[in-house]
Amino acid sequence: MAHYPQPTSLEAALPLLLRPDLRLRQQLGDQLATLVRREPEITQDVAAELLEAMQAWLNGGNFKVAQNGLETIAALSERLGTDFSHFVPGVLPHVIDRLADTKEAVRHMARVCIAALGESKAAPPRALLARLTPATQHKAPHTREEAVRTIQTLLDT
Secondary structure, three states: OOOOOOOOOHHHHHHHHOOOOHHHHHHHHHHHHHHHHHOOOOOHHHHHHHHHHHHHHHHOOOHHHHHHHHHHHHHHHHHHHHHHHHHHHHHHHHHHHHHHOOOHHHHHHHHHHHHHHHHOOOOOHHHHHHHHHHHHHOOOHHHHHHHHHHHHHHHHO
16 A cells, blocks of 8 residues: 655645545545644635635545545634635535535535534625525435525524
8 A cells, every 4th residue: 555645734735635646635635624723824825725626626526535625625614714705606616516415424514514604704694595595496305405404504503
């Protein structure tokens, strides 16, 4: 088995995030949310690079990588708070798309991620509700159910 690097900071992890190696992404994903939470300071440039990589992870086919990407986005929105707001238009469509995932764990993490966007005040609740409303008309029943659950979570907070 190949040796994979163990980054100790977010900046050390950034160059590794866009590598196509699936095992590396899985290993990094397990550590990434922790790195985001304990990083002393996250600049807008680092956040932009990280989110670019997370969007690629969400568009990939591996559910575990997508789940870790959603967890990282949630952690980043919690850390940045309202400073995360200008990243929301680029990230939110990818997160909402994951409400339609076939894996329950990914749908749950998408719900948590959207709730984190609302709780951190990165996106106003009305805007989140407006973006979620079309998902209630989706052809897949589990997607409609997840959209309603997400709306309920937003209303409860």
